[in-house]
Amino acid sequence: MTDAVKIAIAGLGTVGAGTIRLLTEQADLLTRRCGRALSVTSVSARSRDRDRGVDLSGFQWFDDPAEMAARADADIVVELIGGEDGPALEVCQAAIAAGRSVVTANKALIAHHGTALAAAAEKAGVSLGFEAAVAGGIPIIKALREGLAGNRVERVYGILNGTCNYILTTMRETGRDFDGILADAQEMGYAEADPSFDVDGIDAAHKLAILTSVAFGCELDFAGVHVEGIRHVTAADIAFADELGYRIKLLGIAQRRDNGVEQRVHPCMVRADAPIAHVEGVFNAVVAEGDFVGTTVYEGRGAGAGPTASAVAADIIDIARGVRIPAFAVASADLSPARTIPMSQHSGAYYVRLMVVDKPGVIAGVTAVLRDENVSMESMIQRARDPNSPVPVVITTHETRESGMMQALAAIGALDTVVEPPRMIRIESLKK
């Protein structure tokens, strides 16, 4: 048997402790699967004394994670500190500079620096693994990079943030509004004290940028991702969605077009029979559509110590088994420049909810604006009647250009009879 693979772990939060637990509890199994032992040699974290439920006494302790990355007795450095810059980036750079492979669960870091880190790793002859950065335990990076490598990917999309999916699921089940559910989720630990990374779509956008790069073989372009969160989704929208046969999901969508790739994160209405309409609660799911394979769906837990440690372990095992595949599916030199298409060029169908005063001629005014912007209506619902207070009007459109839709929404919002800013949710057509 070959020598043990030596592992240094930077960051000992839930995922770091979970990774140590996995590597310890499964040691025999992993030795059989890798043909060699996996051995944690060194660890680094902010506090040495905190009880993490795992025994650290057998590992060399480093106060400075970057020093550990550079000097530890290790073949692989696992970065679990988090954050798009700072110590996390230093750890990865130091490890690669010292000729060690890097495994990370850090989506922000990879979304911002993945292209450069992959090039540096390649040059140094080491691996860069980030399976754990996208969709937790679901082996979706491997599926795209290897399992579907015979396909030209047409579209990849998914429910990439468990917090948002939990909130939207609970809103639908209870009929309650966003703020109350968020507060509950925070109390139960399903949402952070500062929830903006999750509920404003940034976390999903990090993951989408990574999926885009792996699926389409292009450089990362996080800045190009169009991002909207779920704060403006109301119980009323969810009820109307139900009535129209839709579910509302926060999706990250990367789609090939003739002139580039769309990258967008926003709430979507998807038909109730779409492949991911029934993915509920904290689960994540990714759908990859290839030209030969058709539609494939991958579902599992998108966060948590166990699933994330499972993905970290998969990358470690690949390295131990001697697997060497470029991080983003093609060699860095062969990555194409990112060609992200601006959102204004998107075409799609739309759901719009207006609050209007209930008097004759209101609808005529709204439809005149839509006509002027060349937006074709598919359906209109005005169920409530109340001469004394605003009533909702819901409109769905046929496929139309985003830019025209935005102008129409601005013009509709400026009408005297429309008493709140119009609410828009895109309708996404997802085939089986």
Place this chain on the structure above:
Amino acid sequence: MTDAVKIAIAGLGTVGAGTIRLLTEQADLLTRRCGRALSVTSVSARSRDRDRGVDLSGFQWFDDPAEMAARADADIVVELIGGEDGPALEVCQAAIAAGRSVVTANKALIAHHGTALAAAAEKAGVSLGFEAAVAGGIPIIKALREGLAGNRVERVYGILNGTCNYILTTMRETGRDFDGILADAQEMGYAEADPSFDVDGIDAAHKLAILTSVAFGCELDFAGVHVEGIRHVTAADIAFADELGYRIKLLGIAQRRDNGVEQRVHPCMVRADAPIAHVEGVFNAVVAEGDFVGTTVYEGRGAGAGPTASAVAADIIDIARGVRIPAFAVASADLSPARTIPMSQHSGAYYVRLMVVDKPGVIAGVTAVLRDENVSMESMIQRARDPNSPVPVVITTHETRESGMMQALAAIGALDTVVEPPRMIRIESLKK
């Protein structure tokens, strides 16, 4: 750039032609992804003249596939002939003996000879790939062998036969009985003229045996798989399932127990909110449950030229990229002997449908038998009343031992008041 990888293809049916089409159409993409070109050099099939919609003029033709496997100018031999023995086996053995890697879509061959072929390939220093043998385009072998390799798998199960799933789905949607739907499916090409491999569960059993070996790191034991097909499922059972909140699916299930692994293929009642209850028509889905990752679900098309070619290509790409992982996740010498638990030792819940004469005391007789065999009833439905002809009685049980259930069914079937053999479908509890 390294030399091209040279490929010989034995068998030019739908999948063979699809594989040639994929390798031709995606040539540039594949070269980028592999860092080298993939080049078909040789082909072999029964008839040279048949029009397959692909141009064979650039390839060397062999009448004898085994001769091609031994003598062609090729690094990889792709076996797409089919059949558990005969030419398919000869091709694989000849290729390995000649030091060439083997890629196959042949589940019958792998289910019967996979352990021996993997050992031979390992000894010869070549690869054996069979991603296409299980669940078509879904990269489930790779997910189990690599993506989830940090986990002890607790259970893996799935909808592994698209023909059966199509028939069961259509029975449910139309309320029609098995025979009529099968005839229609045959006419539409969704079922073979001789459908027994599919509808009797043998095809699913082949795939399950392979999944078991990869998931649990044990030798193949196809003979140990308990197999039942879907011929005895009636429209009445599907209607009762609906009423009870279940769907009927043909599942292949491999489950770790203290004393070994259960391997079984049979119709199951699964709760309508189970992860795979909504997988309909010709789609396949596999659920893998790991101790760290939890439940993960993989869904896609389980058959057809495109999806199968996608999986064949994934294996070819792995080989071209220099990936060398043991075919069944651990080295052949480390595979444990198969310890398949006999079905009589299974414990589970059961659905039983009886046709009884409608007179007082009938239910008392049935329940007395269940009591004597220690089977605990969960529910009983006798809705129809008709003194002149038999009426259905449906019973569901709490978890009980298969052996006791079988004795109870035999005793119930022997009652004077029970006019048809009892129909039994196992109820499977599937967590999220």
